[in-house]
């Protein structure tokens with residue numbers, strides 16, 4: 001058998017029920033894999049034990065099967081690979097591209113709010129050695145942030161850092177995309193209560209699972225820039241990316257879990273068939 005040249009995935013977080021937007025992403029990726037004669041993987045992004053529930057995972061699998069999707073087993077569950085992420089975090093730390101950030105979310109938001117209108121807000125940056133020593137001596141909690149600037153230094157510049165976009169970014173971006181440092185920023189890669197963040201786990205997993213094509217919503221286009229940078233620093237392959245436009249509600253806003261948008265389960269209970277929903281979504 002020839003090795004699969006097209007491997008894609010759908011990677012939901014079991015923090016709630018799936019809604020139409022998830023169905024669109026899952027169907028887009030699944031159909032692309034089928035058309036390419038490739039592989040479709042499912043990944044459960046459950047690193048946040050506070051917010052994720054096994055019952056939601058079970059329900060998600062049921063919803064996806066109802067939609068008519070099938071996927072390879074075993075399904076990769078991020079909570080079972082925390083050691084891999086810790087190793088990657090360690091590699092980043094040793095490359096000197098992480099710093100401890102002692103500022104709380106509230107402090108950062110306050111700084112942003114205080115910045116004079118039109119002026120660039122003061123965003124987190126590497127603390128001075130004195131500030132860091134003081135924070136550690138006081139036992140203050142901290143997060144590990146990626147320093148985009150130091151990553152650039154470690155890589156000898158951002159030139160050549162690019163990815164291929166086969167879908168479209170929010171501003172119609174298509175084709176070869178050069179890395180934009182401003183899109184990602186100094187994201188948090190680990191917190192005291194959470195040893196790994198979304199970006200790091202995704203990059204490690206996409207490589208571990210041999211994902212060649214990442215197909216997902218345009219809301220993650222900026223995240224792709226962060227993830228591209230992490231791939232470069234960690235020396236991991238870069239998949240092809242295909243971002244798809246987000247579904248809009250009748251009022252023009254996007255669907256989101258917090259909006260209590262109608263879930264796939266609600267839709268099914270209303271008596272809508274999977275075929276009808278697929279047709280509504282263009283499949």
Ligand code: GLU
Nearest residue numbers: 011012013045202216220
């Ligand atoms: N787990 C992410 C989400 O539910 C998706 C991650 C990805 O596709 O890279 O939004």
